[in-house]
Amino acid sequence: MLADVRVKKIKEILLEYKHIDINTLSSLLSVSMATIRRDLDKLEQESFLVRAHGGAFLNDPAVDEVQLSGSEDPYAQQKREIGILASALIDDNDIIFIGGGVTCLQIAKHVKNKKHVTIITNNVNILTELASNTEISLKAVGGDLEVVDQCLTMAGDISLETLSHMYFNKSFVTVDAIDLDNGYFTNSPQQGKIIRLLQKNSDDLLIVADYTKFGKRAFSYVGELLMTRKIVTNIDLSESYKKQLFESGFQLYMTFDNQ
Amino acid sequence: MIRLERIVKTFEHRLILDHIDLQLEKGKIHGIIGDNGAGKTVLVNILSGVYQPDQGTITIDGKPVRFSSPKDAIRAGIAAIHQETQIVGKLTVAENIIMGDRSGISRSTWFVSWKNMITESERILNQIHYPLDPHRLAETLNLGQQQILKVARAICSSPQVLIMDEPFTNLSEQEIKTFKEIITSMQSSGITIIYISHDTDDILRRCDTLTVLRDGQVIHSGPNSFLGSIPPIRELLPIQDAFKYPRVPTRPGRKILEITNLKTGRGVHDASLFLRKGEILGITGTLGSGKTGIIKALLGLERILQGTILLDGEPFTPKDPHHAFSHRIGYLPEDIRKDWLHEDMPFSHNLTMSNLHELHGRMALHPELEAEAARRYITSLKIKVSRLDEHISQLSGGNKQKVAIAKLLFTDSRILILDEPTKYLDSSTRIDVYNLMSKCAGEGMAIIFISTDERELKGMCDRILVMKKGTCHNFFHRKETGRSFPLDLYTAPGEEPMGQSLNSPTRGSTPQRMESE
Numbered sequence: 162m163l164a165d166v167r168v169k170k171i172k173e174i175l176l177e178y179k180h181i182d183i184n185t186l187s188s189l190l191s192v193s194m195a196t197i198r199r200d201l202d203k204l205e206q207e208s209f210l211v212r213a214h215g216g217a218f219l220n221d222p223a224v225d226e227v228q229l230s231g232s233e234d235p236y237a238q239q240k241r242e243i244g245i246l247a248s249a250l251i252d253d254n255d256i257i258f259i260g261g262g263v264t265c266l267q268i269a270k271h272v273k274n275k276k277h278v279t280i281i282t283n284n285v286n287i288l289t290e291l292a293s294n295t296e297i298s299l300k301a302v303g304g305d306l307e308v309v310d311q312c313l314t315m316a317g318d319i320s321l322e323t324l325s326h327m328y329f330n331k332s333f334v335t336v337d338a339i340d341l342d343n344g345y346f347t348n349s350p351q352q353g354k355i356i357r358l359l360q361k362n363s364d365d366l367l368i369v370a371d372y373t374k375f376g377k378r379a380f381s382y383v384g385e386l387l388m389t390r391k392i393v394t395n396i397d398l399s400e401s402y403k404k405q406l407f408e409s410g411f412q413l414y415m416t417f418d419n420q
Numbered sequence: 421m422i423r424l425e426r427i428v429k430t431f432e433h434r435l436i437l438d439h440i441d442l443q444l445e446k447g448k449i450h451g452i453i454g455d456n457g458a459g460k461t462v463l464v465n466i467l468s469g470v471y472q473p474d475q476g477t478i479t480i481d482g483k484p485v486r487f488s489s490p491k492d493a494i495r496a497g498i499a500a501i502h503q504e505t506q507i508v509g510k511l512t513v514a515e516n517i518i519m520g521d522r523s524g525i526s527r528s529t530w531f532v533s534w535k536n537m538i539t540e541s542e543r544i545l546n547q548i549h550y551p552l553d554p555h556r557l558a559e560t561l562n563l564g565q566q567q568i569l570k571v572a573r574a575i576c577s578s579p580q581v582l583i584m585d586e587p588f589t590n591l592s593e594q595e596i597k598t599f600k601e602i603i604t605s606m607q608s609s610g611i612t613i614i615y616i617s618h619d620t621d622d623i624l625r626r627c628d629t630l631t632v633l634r635d636g637q638v639i640h641s642g643p644n645s646f647l648g649s650i651p652p653i654r655e656l657l658p659i660q661d662a663f664k665y666p667r668v669p670t671r672p673g674r675k676i677l678e679i680t681n682l683k684t685g686r687g688v689h690d691a692s693l694f695l696r697k698g699e700i701l702g703i704t705g706t707l708g709s710g711k712t713g714i715i716k717a718l719l720g721l722e723r724i725l726q727g728t729i730l731l732d733g734e735p736f737t738p739k740d741p742h743h744a745f746s747h748r749i750g751y752l753p754e755d756i757r758k759d760w761l762h763e764d765m766p767f768s769h770n771l772t773m774s775n776l777h778e779l780h781g782r783m784a785l786h787p788e789l790e791a792e793a794a795r796r797y798i799t800s801l802k803i804k805v806s807r808l809d810e811h812i813s814q815l816s817g818g819n820k821q822k823v824a825i826a827k828l829l830f831t832d833s834r835i836l837i838l839d840e841p842t843k844y845l846d847s848s849t850r851i852d853v854y855n856l857m858s859k860c861a862g863e864g865m866a867i868i869f870i871s872t873d874e875r876e877l878k879g880m881c882d883r884i885l886v887m888k889k890g891t892c893h894n895f896f897h898r899k900e901t902g903r904s905f906p907l908d909l910y911t912a913p914g915e916e917p918m919g920q921s922l923n924s925p926t927r928g929s930t931p932q933r934m935e936s937e
Binding site: 243246249250252259342394397400401403404406407410411413414415418 | 555594665666668800850851852
């Protein structure tokens with residue numbers, strides 16, 4: 162691979178993942194770690210990235226926003242795959258709501274090749290992500306600022322007031338816990354209120370949640386299990402949950418590990 | 421009264437049956453339900469003498485028994501129709517029946533009376549009101565008829581207890597009706613029946629007692645009426661809902677396969693269809709409708725008398741399955757155990773043998789490449805194996821199906837033909853298979869999905885082709901199939917179909933018109 166092509170490839174990877182380690186880069190591009198280090202040094206001089214121990218971060222103020230929790234998200238890959246799958250469920254001409262959290266942010270990142278889509282969101286990170294996308298009509302919901310799963314998110318009376326006048330083809334939201342007997346839970350009571358409102362204001366309410374969210378409860382009750390019958394999650398979901406959800410008439414979309 | 425006490429069975433250090441206690445009263449129908457891998461089939465195999473329990477006792481009418489082979493069980497009056505019993509294709513119908521028990525036709529150990537064999541097998545076939553020519557070779561029967569043949573074989577020893585493991589698989593409506601009549605008549609003659617099925621509705625309707633197995637344990641056992649109302653049963657009940665299938669919409673690409681006016685030596689008179697990249701095309705119909713005939717022609721297993729097949733716009737005349745495979749047409753047979761997997765070979769060999777080119781080095785196959793492929797599919801499809809060299813025969817039905825699909829995906833085909841891929845599976849494996857189909861279509865593969873389950877077809881397919889008497893009877897499009905009208909498999913062409921929706925103007929009157937859009 163030519164050096165120019167390789168450097169361009171590294172840039173692409175970093176723009177998508179925001180940070181990456183040398184090991185992975187070297188196996189992805191099939192070149193030695195020493196070569197990768199040289200390329201990263203070059204890119205650091207261009208201020209494109211910041212070198213860190215064993216890898217590099219994209220030099221981008223937005224990265225700080227994504228890294229709000231300060232620690233690495235162990236399920237980042239699972240959330241990314243859910244985002245890709247959920248974005249495939251968006252049709253042309255849809256008017257959709259996308260809520261707070263990293264999984265929802267991943268949906269927004271992968272809305273591609275869709276025509277005349279309108280996105281309404283209370284997720285500030287989605288606004289910055291989609292700001293440059295001219296194909297999408299983007300509308301923001303205001304309100305009180307909360308941090309939901311590493312994302313700056315609006316909530317409270319102002320959000321509810323705005324959303325109560327809107328109607329959506331599809332709403333994508335995330336929850337913090339799903340329990341077969343008790344239903345859905347969020348850590349923030351305010352986000353729960355928004356989901357309850359969306360249930361009334363949407364043709365389809367889709368819950369996006371990685372498999373670790375199942376089989377537990379969280380602080381604030383959102384609603385019973387059957388308030389929606391569409392869930393996007395990972396293939397790693399336990400067999401008993403798959404079985405019971407499928408047999409209760411759930412449309413259960415699952416992602417496979419891409420290796 | 422048959423009593424099982426503290427039955428334990430392990431395979432390769434995995435506990436399959438965990439202290440099973442069960443009482444089976446005479447003359448009753450006992451239903452057993454549970455997931456794939458719950459231990460149903462192993463329990464059946466222990467009762468019928470195929471396996472011996474590691475611990476525990478079986479008593480019949482108070483006397484302890486120990487079966488060292490299925491023959492012992494048959495002598496004690498217990499016969500079984502196994503889910504995966506093999507019919508010997510090269511033997512006649514009569515021979516296949518009488519191999520269940522030879523004692524009825526001849527006293528000699530050394531000689532067989534062929535005349536008695538024919539009359540005896542005719543008598544048994546009459547008893548179940550299913551006339552088959554006893555001289556016919558079993559391999560010429562279709563899967564439904566073979567299933568009836570298994571029943572005939574099982575009842576040939578006049579058993580006191582009859583075990584049926586998923587007996588309705590592969591049967592047409594008419595045959596299921598016949599089969600259910602057989603069950604009723606046997607019950608009235610005082611035979612104890614043990615009935616295992618995924619058709620929970622039918623189990624609840626038919627059985628006197630119910631046992632629910634989960635992870636090798638009995639989680640409930642008792643009279644049907646009490647159990648019908650408690651949560652574990654209700655959780656196992658299927659809900660009628662065609663909207664629960666996880667199909668991610670795709671934009672179909674260019675036509676990859678086009679069949680025009682196909683006529684074959686057997687079964688197909690005039691069939692036309694096309695298939696696009698990224699599309700799932702359902703093909704359905706009853707036994708003998710020609711739905712498998714089209715596939716056989718495509719794989720070069722059936723002589724093509726008339727018509728053309730275009731593959732990527734180029735004329736294609738399939739010579740044999742290998743020829744079709746080399747053109748990246750992958751086929752997953754309905755009977756994976758007979759036609760696809762090698763039970764006594766390790767999991768990893770099974771997986772990779774479909775495409776050994778992938779494993780080639782300069783001189784020989786690379787075992788590490790094989791291991792890598794095997795590990796990749798274990799994680800991505802969640803296949804439950806304890807070791808890479810675990811034999812296929814040790815895996816549960818659902819896991820076998822996953823290995824079968826992994827083996828197909830390993831071929832790197834662009835057209836996947838799936839013949840009843842979900843038939844033996846419980847819900848949790850089925851939902852995996854549906855998601856996998858959706859993913860493959862999303863990646864641009866074209867899928868032909870053969871099934872007789874209307875709900876899964878409507879839920880998963882972009883278009884559904886209904887075959888009748890060797891011709892394309894009707895095409896349904898996805899936007900239509902969302903509505904709840906029947907696919908109408910069972911009325912023959914020319915007959916007055918039932919249901920007002922068939923007069924719906926959106927349908928078109930000829931399949932050709934629907935085809936050309």
